Amino acid sequence: MVVAAQNQRKRVEVRPDRSTKAYQDFLLGAKLFWTRQMYSALHKEYQDKVKARGGKEPETYAETEKMMQGPLYSFFGWFERHIQRLKYSDKYYGLVAAVNRQRSELLEALENLPPSKFLKLNPDIEFPHYYKAVDFHQHPGGVAGDELAGFVYEYARKTTTPLHIHEDDIHFRLAKAVPKGDYKRILDFGCGVGKSTYPFKDLYPEAEVHGCDISAPCLKVAYLRALESGREIYYSQENMEKTSYPDEYFDLIHTTFIQHEFPLKALEKITREAFRLLKPGGLYVNLDFHSAPGGVFGKFCYFGHSKRNNEVFMRAFHDFDYLGLLRKVGFKSAEMLPFDDGTGIVAQNEVPKAWRFPWQLFISRK
Ligand SMILES: C[S@@+](CC[C@H](N)C(=O)[O-])C[C@H]1O[C@@H](n2cnc3c(N)ncnc32)[C@H](O)[C@@H]1O
Structure with a gap:
């Protein structure tokens, strides 16, 4: 059952400031670039390298990693790990910092949750x-x-x-x-x-x-x-x-x-x-x-x-x-x-x- 609208509360949420929002949006854009363009470029390089080996695909993950060593794979991996890392942990614009700036307000919302069977x-x-x-x-x-x-x-x-x-x-x-x-x-x-x-x-x-x-x-x-x-x-x-x-x-x-x-x-x-x-x-x-x-x-x-x-x-x-x-x-x-x-x-x-x-x-x- 959905309870009556008058019992509904105002939403309490993380509201990143302007710089943090811009930073997080930038990371989202960077992740999209990684997801589409960098991934496609990596696949193209993979196909080229297999062609150069006479069409023989590597058999294991380790063998593939070895074959793919080079600037593109390094950059691809670096992007993947660090976009996620910066998203959470950047000292100023990361999500942990953003949440900490609202710490007392957010904690209060959780501490004041009404006791309930739910x-x-x-x-x-x-x-x-x-x-x-x-x-x-x-x-x-x-x-x-x-x-x-x-x-x-x-x-x-x-x-x-x-x-x-x-x-x-x-x-x-x-x-x-x-x-x-x-x-x-x-x-x-x-x-x-x-x-x-x-x-x-x-x-x-x-x-x-x-x-x-x-x-x-x-x-x-x-x-x-x-x-x-x-x-x-x-x-x-x-x-x-x-x-x-x-x-x-x-x-x-x-x-x-x-x-x-x-x-x-x-x-x-x-x-x-x-x-x-x-x-x-x-x-x-x-x-x-x-x-x-x-x-x-x-x-x-x-x-x-x-x-x-x-x-x-x-x-x-x-x-x-x-x-x-x-x-x-x-x-x-x-x-x-x-x-x-x-x-x-x-x-x-x-x-x-x-x-x-x-x-x-x-x-x-x-
Ligand atoms: C990646 S989240 C997914 C949450 C949710 N299903 C969703 O799709 O948004 C994985 C969740 O599993 C919970 N979890 C991991 N191990 C657990 C365990 N042994 N018992 C209960 N929850 C566990 C974590 O606390 C976390 O909230």
Whole structure:
């Protein structure tokens, strides 16, 4: 149910000053240039180098990296790593600095959130080692390392996928791509700041929609956004490896942008937990990155991205038999489908025209 408009609040958000906005916009432009022109130039150079070797493509990532050594690849890699780094960490115009300039206002908004059944926090939660040890996608301290990390993450998403018309579009696309059903209870497993949760509430307004995450700073922003927009969504601080929800509670569980952040042992625990939480016949849906299209060149770009962007488990997930795990855990059916992120569907043997994540949609039924 959507609550009455008079209960809605004024939006509290990060408002970068003029110079910071200009800087962040410049980085977005630079990322677009990297995504299209630099990537295409790198692909052209790859083709030229293969031609010069008599048409013999390299066989491994290491061999490809060696073949591609040179100014263009160095520049390409430097751009990719440092645009992201500057976006967060520039001393004056980075997002962390921008959020810190608004620190008291933003903290006050989170501290004054009304106590409610819609936000359940667990101050005693234990963070897994892999979670604390890595600053995924170069977010300093990660998405739970500071009380305002949720605001930083929310703003940062504007430049993660620069070809998308809006950073939330991908989440609406997922909600629409899930086979329609009479879902009474839906869980966004690893919901972050709720960007991947609210499209499901909009599509299934009568459903009881939940989102869980281990990061309290993210959940607080998710809850704040739900209050501001008048959406009733239940948020709870949980470790996805073992949550407090009862057995067979949900009809649909979905994840976005997350499987690639787990070491494989944790991924197995999380997959088993999703199975426990689903009703028989329930659906488990994952939108994530796997099986990069475009042969050796596709893998070369994607594995390089994982290295340059602190995505330490990305490569292991890419090569992992995830469908095999889903079946081993007990799902009756599990399939991997191509997904249109708004830039079209890319065939497995096709090199994408511009850089993009290797999106795949996993749909499994208990
Ligand atoms: C890249 S974000 C994606 C968030 C959201 N699904 C989205 O698409 O915007 C990954 C999220 O997974 C959460 N996460 C990572 N490991 C977790 C765990 N073991 N239990 C719960 N949440 C976890 C992080 O806190 C983070 O919010």
